[in-house]
Amino acid sequence: MKLYSAKQIYKADQISIKKEEIGSNELMERAALQLFNWMHLRMQGAPVKIHLFCGIGNNGGDGIALARHLVDHGYNVEVYVINYSEKRSKDFLINLDRLKDRKVWPHFMNSDDELPEIGREDIIVDGIFGIGLNRSPDAWVVKVIQHLNNSQAFILSIDIPSGLFTDQGPEDFEAIVKSNFVLSFQTPKLVFFLPETGKYIEQWEVLDIGLDPEYLRVTETDYELIGKNEVLTMYKPREKYGHKGTYGHSLIIGGSYGKMGSVCLSSKAALYSGSGLVTSYVPKIGYNILQSSLPEIMVLTDADENELTDINIEIEPTVIGVGVGIGTSEATVKALSSFLKTNKLPLVLDADALNILSLNKELLKNLPEDSILTPHPKELERLIGKWEDDFDKLAKVKKFSKKHKCIVVIKGAHTIIVQNGKGYVNTTGNPGMATAGSGDVLTGVITGLRAQGYPALDAAIFGVYLHGRAGDIAVESTGFQSLTASHLIDNIAGAYLDLFKMPEQPVVEEENQPS
Ligand SMILES: NC(=O)C1=CN([C@@H]2O[C@H](COP(=O)(O)OP(=O)(O)OC[C@H]3O[C@@H](n4cnc5c(N)ncnc54)[C@H](O)[C@@H]3O)[C@@H](O)[C@H]2O)[C@@H](O)CC1
């Protein structure tokens, strides 16, 4: 699913209005009706108090129009207009008049007005600012926003939580509505998925207001949201006459004294994600550990007992996953450096391989094109330097990816895969996956997919999706706290099977026929 920018949404609005020969207020009416239907379906006329806080632009206009529909259906509403500017939009004014026709008089709130009382069982509709926010709200509006956040009432935001910019990071974190639910028009917004701003959104849903499908189809976006539909197009079915050679050979290079578990996890994950063959390359200390815990896997050893000192491979793997558990000792840095200088095979780099690259940036030029780097936030900072906010981080990663012709997997609650100027935002996974070894499993899954012939970008996107989906399936039986990296591996199978599961249809009971 594409994530459109505010500029693109405004353009889609204009094109739809022109093509359909409708007024902009008709588009607002569509939006308001969708909002109303959503609420009405869930509330079924319940006499809960609904406080609608509306700005003076089109987001406020949506709120005012919604208020009219709620009033028409007998809901208990109170409307407040937050008068933060003299420049009321045309469609806001049209809808204000329509509301007044119903003899509903909003409270017009200015800077020194008292804040209304809101019960914790009430509902707040947040229509103060939409995608038109272009500077931080004034101090008194921030107070109103804080009042809503402190009320403990359920907050339903129209289009975007008020105070969040659509395409830039926040300036004032106090000035943002904390939404329980966002009904976002036509597209979710990128900020819903970034660490600094995603926390203002508990849940979201898209309302289709019928913006011009052709414009939406042909318009390229900088970001895409990745769900099942997106990865299904990447999936490679197994061939009937395939053999283990058809599905590639993964080599996992890693480990040091006390850190052999990471190699076990990566190697096993590569196998479970479908790699035909898997070999691990480890210090001697790892030989028995791997041979006895993973019978399907072949093992090669370094000359040294406890750490990697000379990466000397005499096999021809399809892809190499390198870095888990290797540490950063002088001997290992040397070994990795000389390996990178001669290696031409596709790479997935993780953990200390990334830390070694950060300390020896000249090695980056040795990476084969389309190498996949999987840093967690600290490793990323070492690679690209500090960032000011999430948008600055994304800009820096894009620049890095372009310069070094590599794919960067920014691990997080919503992992984002960046190649060149484009980002792919993952939707699977859960907080239980913040656990030891989770990253090692991801490295194995991506390596295993690459071995099977998935192009690098697909391997990264699909791998991140599968890893998260395995976590989502696992958590149903483990809970967040007890989820471990091994559970993730055990559920890779479930994540694959889930790709082809049809959504469950609601059971419709047959009506009793008179006999
Ligand atoms: N035809 C359309 O454009 C549609 C727009 N829709 C709604 O319209 C919204 C966008 O409306 P607007 O463009 O009117 O913008 P907003 O309603 O988000 O903001 C209102 C206006 O306030 C001003 N402003 C921005 N930041 C401010 C600040 N900190 N303090 C004071 N004033 C500030 C800006 O001039 C802005 O246009 C969407 O989020 C959506 O809810 C929907 O009705 C669907 C159709």
Ligand SMILES: [K+]
């Ligand atoms: K809003």
